[in-house]
Amino acid sequence: MAASRLSLRGGGARGKNAASSPAARLSRQADALASAGRHAEADAAYRAALEADPTLGGTRNNHGNTLRALGRIAEAAGAYRAALAHGLDAALVHYNLASALRQLGETGEAEAAYRRALVRQPDHAEAWNNQANLLRDADRLEEAATGYRRAVTLRPDWGDGHDNFGSALYLLHERGAVDAAARLARLWRRDHPGNPVARHIGAAIAGDGAEPRAPDAYVRQTFDLFAEEFDSKLAELGYRAPELLAARVAADGESSEGGLDVLDAGCGTGLCAAALRPLARRLTGVDLSGGMLERARARQLYDALEEAELVAFLSGRPSAFDLIVAADVLCYFGVLEEALAAAARALRPGGRLAFTVEALEAAGDAPHRVATHGRYAHRAGYVRATLATAGLEVAVFDRDTLRMESGAPVAGLVVLARRPALSPG
Ligand SMILES: C[S@@+](CC[C@H](N)C(=O)[O-])C[C@H]1O[C@@H](n2cnc3c(N)ncnc32)[C@H](O)[C@@H]1O
Known part of the structure; x- marks a missing residue:
């Protein structure tokens, strides 16, 4: 929430002489120091300017911004109030005051200050x-x-x-x-x-x-905005999909530890990477969100990271992977046919697909339903039928808790399926 700076206008002495006065010069120096992030020096320069001319409303406002940057919020609120008292009755000053008051927890006063800002600048x-x-x-x-x-x-x-x-x-x-x-x-x-x-x-x-699946632009925008706080937020929610899938893959027995071509499909920030790395000869991640991929890259656990839509990516790589893991990704798809068929084709014969979806347990016979948070839930029967149509055999089909939401557990399906070794392809 950036504070708004004002040039030396409003309140105080005006005119040609005012602009070249010692106070105005000091004020401009202070502005330059503040712009350079040298806030302690700017604070001193603003004080000197205001000592020379206490009536400079713009200087008082800008001093308030510097005080906020220094974390001295109560003093900043005082500076904005002083700017108003010296006649600078501008929307930006009320807005700055509102922001400072909100930081101070003075919400009633802050709301009133926002209202005054909006009356002046709707x-x-x-x-x-x-x-x-x-x-x-x-x-x-x-x-x-x-x-x-x-x-x-x-x-x-x-x-x-x-x-x-x-x-x-x-x-x-x-x-x-x-x-x-x-x-x-x-x-x-x-x-x-x-x-x-x-x-x-x-x-x-x-x-x-709903649309058959969340639009790509929606996914990209949502996760680009969410990327920075994704890991901490999901930790708060007790997110478990990566560990649930890793446990199923490990328990499946068939592991050529360290020798697999593995795809982390919808890899996000790379929360699955630590579990997948030991299995992989080559670990690839694919995701639509550049912001999420940036964080995945920082883990330095992937051999390759691609910014691409999952189905398009899979469709261009027939029989390329021994293991595909999609943790909490297919919940951005309603219709699963295309994605599961593309995953089946991208697996080598005998290769495995591990994924979670949210379980649709409400009465009714809709195969999937989008919830108000934008994710889809799927009925178990629909998931099984779509796997069969894609030519994948179910090895594990468990119900488990994926995470918490609004204090309640989110029930999920944890699935491991295999492309038959002698699949016709
Ligand atoms: C909830 S996050 C899960 C990330 C990671 N798998 C994990 O378990 O932490 C879902 C991820 O799927 C990605 N995603 C959703 N739909 C996608 C699609 N059609 N193609 C590629 N990535 C997709 C999103 O960008 C997001 O990073």
Whole structure:
């Protein structure tokens, strides 16, 4: 949340002489030091400028930004208030004050300051977004969603804004405000038909029928944004798919330890790599998200990492792998036929495919269903039938807990299947 800097305007002395006054010169020096990240020196220069002319509102605002950068948030709030008191009644100063107050936990005051910023500048997308963050944290989800909607209307290409909007709608739906969430989700899709998050999550929350699988652009955008905190977040959720699959592969007996061509399909940040490396002559990872792959690369456990769509990647590599592992990846596919058939063809005869999906246990006979968080769950019978159609034999088909979500265990299917040794190919 970047603070907004002001040039030497508003409040204080004005005119030609003001711009060349000693106070103005000191203030410009302070701005330059702050821009160079030399905040302690900037702090001293701002103080000197304000001693020379206490009425410089812009200088007080910029001093507030430097104080925030130094972690002196209460002093920063004081500086923004002083800027306002010296006549700099600008949206950006109210916005900066709101951000500092939010950091201080003074949420009521912060909300009022965001409101003042938005009255003065109704097209301030970041203020709508950050005010919505505050409302979301206070569990005022419908108001938050409405704020995020304003933010993405003003900045339609803002990935974080869409992501926040989707998360608020998800929470709203979870809390039982299903109709309100669906109404906002439909507006979201209508207003942003080209945005992949609006398209996929909007449809899931509105209950308007899912796509056969999550669009590639949605997957890429979602995981690029999530990449940095993926590992810590999944650790918090007790994510176990990599270890569950590794245990099934190890227990299967047939291991030519260290001699396999292994594909980590949808490798993400590489959470499966440590378990797969000892099995592999060559370990390849493939993923749609460049952000996730960057983290996988940092592990230095893969021989090759490819940024590609999984089915297209598999289709170009007939009989290339002895083992394909897809942990928590096929939950971004509703229809599994294409992916499982492509995996079967990419395996050598006798090769194995290990994967998890979320189990669809609700009554009904739909083979798969997309949930409001955008992942699909699959019915066990459908998974078995699709494996058979792809020519894969089931070696293991277990139910287990994949992770926690909203405090409840997520039931999954943990599957190991084999391409028959004498498959016709
Ligand atoms: C939940 S993460 C799991 C990552 C890793 N397998 C793990 O267990 O930590 C799902 C990954 O699948 C990738 N993914 C989803 N659909 C994909 C597709 N069609 N092609 C390639 N990668 C895909 C995403 O980019 C993401 O990195």
